[in-house]
Amino acid sequence: MDKTISLTLKVWRQKNAEDPGKFELYPVKDISIDASFLEMLDVLNEQLVLEGQVPIAFDHDCREGICGTCGAVVNGRPHGRLSKTTLCQLHMRHYSDGDTIVIEPFRAKAFPVVKDLVVDRSSFDRIVRKGGYVSVRTGQAPDAHATAVSKPDADLSMDAAQCIGCAACVAACPNASAMLFVGAKVSQYALLPQGQVERKIRAQAMVSQMDAEGFGACSNEYECEAACPKGISVSNIARLNREFLRSSI
Amino acid sequence: MSRLDARVPEGPIESKWKNHQFNLKLVNPANKRKYTVIVVGTGLAGASAAATMSELGYNVISICMQDSPRRAHSIAAQGGINAAKNYPGDGDSVFRLFYDTIKGGDFRSRESNVYRLAEISNQIIDHCVAQGVPFAREYGGYLSNRSFGGAQVSRTFYAKGQTGQQLLLGAYGALMKEVESGNVTLLPRRELMELVLENGDAKGVIVRNLLTGDMERYGADAVVLATGGYSNAFYLSTNAIPSNVTATWRAHKKGAFFANPCYTQIHPTCLPVHGEFQSKLTLMSESLRNDGRVWVPKTAGDKRRPVDIPESERDYFLERKYPSFGNLVPRDLASRNAKTVVDEGRGAEGGEAVFLDFQDAIKRLGENTIFQRYGNLFEMYNRITGDDPFKTPMKIYPAPHYTMGGLWVDYNLMSTIPGLFVAGEANFSDHGANRLGASALMQGLADGYFILPRTIAHYLAEKGPQKVDTTSGVFMEAEQAASDKIEKLLNINGTRTVDSFHRELGRLMWDKCGMSRSEAGLKEALLKIAEIRDAFWSDCKVAGVENDLNQVLEKAGRVADYLEFAELMVTDALNRGESCGGHFREESQTEEGEALRNDDEFSYVAAWEFTGVGKAPVLHQEALSFSAVHLAQRSYK
Numbered sequence: 103m104d105k106t107i108s109l110t111l112k113v114w115r116q117k118n119a120e121d122p123g124k125f126e127l128y129p130v131k132d133i134s135i136d137a138s139f140l141e142m143l144d145v146l147n148e149q150l151v152l153e154g155q156v157p158i159a160f161d162h163d164c165r166e167g168i169c170g171t172c173g174a175v176v177n178g179r180p181h182g183r184l185s186k187t188t189l190c191q192l193h194m195r196h197y198s199d200g201d202t203i204v205i206e207p208f209r210a211k212a213f214p215v216v217k218d219l220v221v222d223r224s225s226f227d228r229i230v231r232k233g234g235y236v237s238v239r240t241g242q243a244p245d246a247h248a249t250a251v252s253k254p255d256a257d258l259s260m261d262a263a264q265c266i267g268c269a270a271c272v273a274a275c276p277n278a279s280a281m282l283f284v285g286a287k288v289s290q291y292a293l294l295p296q297g298q299v300e301r302k303i304r305a306q307a308m309v310s311q312m313d314a315e316g317f318g319a320c321s322n323e324y325e326c327e328a329a330c331p332k333g334i335s336v337s338n339i340a341r342l343n344r345e346f347l348r349s350s351i
Numbered sequence: 352m353s354r355l356d357a358r359v360p361e362g363p364i365e366s367k368w369k370n371h372q373f374n375l376k377l378v379n380p381a382n383k384r385k386y387t388v389i390v391v392g393t394g395l396a397g398a399s400a401a402a403t404m405s406e407l408g409y410n411v412i413s414i415c416m417q418d419s420p421r422r423a424h425s426i427a428a429q430g431g432i433n434a435a436k437n438y439p440g441d442g443d444s445v446f447r448l449f450y451d452t453i454k455g456g457d458f459r460s461r462e463s464n465v466y467r468l469a470e471i472s473n474q475i476i477d478h479c480v481a482q483g484v485p486f487a488r489e490y491g492g493y494l495s496n497r498s499f500g501g502a503q504v505s506r507t508f509y510a511k512g513q514t515g516q517q518l519l520l521g522a523y524g525a526l527m528k529e530v531e532s533g534n535v536t537l538l539p540r541r542e543l544m545e546l547v548l549e550n551g552d553a554k555g556v557i558v559r560n561l562l563t564g565d566m567e568r569y570g571a572d573a574v575v576l577a578t579g580g581y582s583n584a585f586y587l588s589t590n591a592i593p594s595n596v597t598a599t600w601r602a603h604k605k606g607a608f609f610a611n612p613c614y615t616q617i618h619p620t621c622l623p624v625h626g627e628f629q630s631k632l633t634l635m636s637e638s639l640r641n642d643g644r645v646w647v648p649k650t651a652g653d654k655r656r657p658v659d660i661p662e663s664e665r666d667y668f669l670e671r672k673y674p675s676f677g678n679l680v681p682r683d684l685a686s687r688n689a690k691t692v693v694d695e696g697r698g699a700e701g702g703e704a705v706f707l708d709f710q711d712a713i714k715r716l717g718e719n720t721i722f723q724r725y726g727n728l729f730e731m732y733n734r735i736t737g738d739d740p741f742k743t744p745m746k747i748y749p750a751p752h753y754t755m756g757g758l759w760v761d762y763n764l765m766s767t768i769p770g771l772f773v774a775g776e777a778n779f780s781d782h783g784a785n786r787l788g789a790s791a792l793m794q795g796l797a798d799g800y801f802i803l804p805r806t807i808a809h810y811l812a813e814k815g816p817q818k819v820d821t822t823s824g825v826f827m828e829a830e831q832a833a834s835d836k837i838e839k840l841l842n843i844n845g846t847r848t849v850d851s852f853h854r855e856l857g858r859l860m861w862d863k864c865g866m867s868r869s870e871a872g873l874k875e876a877l878l879k880i881a882e883i884r885d886a887f888w889s890d891c892k893v894a895g896v897e898n899d900l901n902q903v904l905e906k907a908g909r910v911a912d913y914l915e916f917a918e919l920m921v922t923d924a925l926n927r928g929e930s931c932g933g934h935f936r937e938e939s940q941t942e943e944g945e946a947l948r949n950d951d952e953f954s955y956v957a958a959w960e961f962t963g964v965g966k967a968p969v970l971h972q973e974a975l976s977f978s979a980v981h982l983a984q985r986s987y988k
Binding site for chain 2: 155164238247
């Protein structure tokens, strides 16, 4: 009773960072519409292995939309056509029999392609290194109730903290800007009393690293919010701008 | 027996940890930089241990297989983290948290460890709040708590349904802070291939660089494994796809005893399997059972859609069998009973699932209230299955979720290999035969932030700083062994995919060593595992080459280890002729079909010593004794 569809996949194949790369066509048959997008790729890869071909490399881990490992640009949209959905949570029932699907890696200067759909996002880690934390050492903390935090602030902080670091925001942005990613981290701490002491240094250091990595500037396209699987708001970019200004004067 | 010294400190339970910390040797602040510790894994336990040891001044090498330490699977934990803060004033205490946890584990955990865990729980919350973890708060600005299974107080702290994510990002931030300080060398996209021993002590690791395929050698004064659990032995589980037993298994083969491998937790409310292609199972919060009613058709073979089955032909089996707890029986009971009705041929629409029906709750409370309570879960269900739970009952089925077993460790979290420490889900320590909700996050962070950094100092101080030469014979031999294994996998060149073997093993383990186990079934499984393993090594096809990003090769190595490890799981299950916690032995049940524990014969930790692939392992017993609690049989009728 399972409904199935057959598709043509146009997939970006690139052996390594030096290889110029190109699209290859793969027909896939009888894919259950209950399969996830990544499971559809699994089916294709099993087929490729048995045919003696090199399977398509793609990053994935939890397959429940929280680890931020997976992601590809599908028909021009990071994570594909469903809003607030990672690629692993996109199911094939959203496609029709006979569709051609174009799959390519997240592209940005700061994310060199490693192989096929796998990119190097370590630039995000290097930004976090510069200030994506509160510098408290284990054992120094006062009682958790020593400082009350207003619920609206805590909730806003949590909204920003939900970022999964998948980098879809960068892939969606015409400037390959990382402002939403950095804005979310800076906002999480700017909104909490625990983040106040390092508020200025954090904004300066993270923005400076972001620039050094080669991410572009924000020109208010709002593509990042539209692509974000967690629906993180561009108001975090506005807050980052304010934090950066404040820290500069 | 003689080799299992748990090193539990003397004295009353309340002062063991305090006294022990005083008695443990220290490393002078100026000398800490002379030591290097390798930490494998960057989940809650690994990231927190690496960050804290770096803060103290040790050199730390932090290794993970993901592209970033933030991706470790702790990130997926939903519910919350327990602590004995008693902020709601409902009568909680360290002792009550300790008692609930040890009872929840069906009295199969080490009492002293569990008490220490409860004691440390409050410090974890303090530290995470100071880190800027945005826990849920009340309007007054103070932390909000909710209640969880197995407890009569509200002691669970949470950050929406993403508590694991927020705690992990806190630990990841701390780790990155230490990378910036220069004390931590971060090595992502590396997978452990071999543990290296020198004169019997853990002195380093061989890892495979997953991008280049190169083998790399790292030496240290001690090694910490925080590499998670082995639920993927079942192929389908709620774990991440790459989650594996490789690190702990390869350490086991080098002499670390593996404890209680048969203790696995099967979570009752997951999305059911719906096809051969399926790669993973998704957990749905257990809270759904508060308002959902679980049922199946009364008649075997009834494949009708739920809407076509009249009320009189439905069997609300949990309400029928357990009138006082109804749909809210503990995880192990809910899971086992779902399996029973499916085995009787009464699964939802003829499949391996039961219905979870919200129609009565919607009638009683209205769609709005139900949406407010479960809206995000209904959306998630709809996204994955395409069905709307407002219109049709959900279909759910139990899925492997967490493994209580792991490498045996003493009170200092050291394995039977000196210098090899094990933290988080990778060790066996604190959950006994069943883990209560919201206690895995607590244990991972207790181990990493507060216990290991303290106990490892004692080991280091006793040994003194070591010069480790990674070009020495033992390192070169271990590297050669790792390379040989890779080459062997690439040269099988058979006709079946790696996944096809993993699926076959998983199905067998699920059927014979899953929710319900019998002597006959387990014996059959032992024979079959060996057959599947032989078939794997003669007929598997691993594509690609060694010196490349080769995800099929990575998977093949992990499956090869599961094919060896599975035998140990089954052997342990066979040995444990009692039912306890998540381990239900069909030969050991009451007249009413409930689990029957056997304290006279099985009140021990089963720690297994490796003797060779396909050879019977040697059992070592650590007797469990209880001074602070009385053993009691659980009843939920």
